Amino acid sequence: MDRHSQNEMTHILYSSGTLLATAIERSAIEQIASMTSKTKEQIKRRLLSGQRKRVKSSASLSKLIRLEIKLRAAGFDVYIDKR
Numbered sequence: 001m002d003r004h005s006q007n008e009m010t011h012i013l014y015s016s017g018t019l020l021a022t023a024i025e026r027s028a029i030e031q032i033a034s035m036t037s038k039t040k041e042q043i044k045r046r047l048l049s050g051q052r053k054r055v056k057s058s059a060s061l062s063k064l065i066r067l068e069i070k071l072r073a074a075g076f077d078v079y080i081d082k083r
Helices: 003-007 025-035 040-047 061-074
Strands: 011-019 053-058 076-082
Touching: 011 040, 011 061, 025 040, 025 061, 040 053, 053 061, 061 076
Parallel strands: none
Antiparallel strands: 011 053, 011 076
16 A cells, blocks of 8 residues: 555545435335436335445545435435544
């Protein structure tokens, strides 16, 4: 690993494992399924487990923000943590 990589901050997008209060589960899952190659069951297991799970990590905060916006718009409770 080079020095530049070691100094980059990693950002992690987490799912809280639940939906936002106003979201409808079926609709939220269908929205994400239409944007990805994941099955509805995979999405449900990953994002609606009731436990915090890492969704994606990246050195690019802007990429994670775009993903966070899409997931929140669909109704998933997600947030970014900086490491």
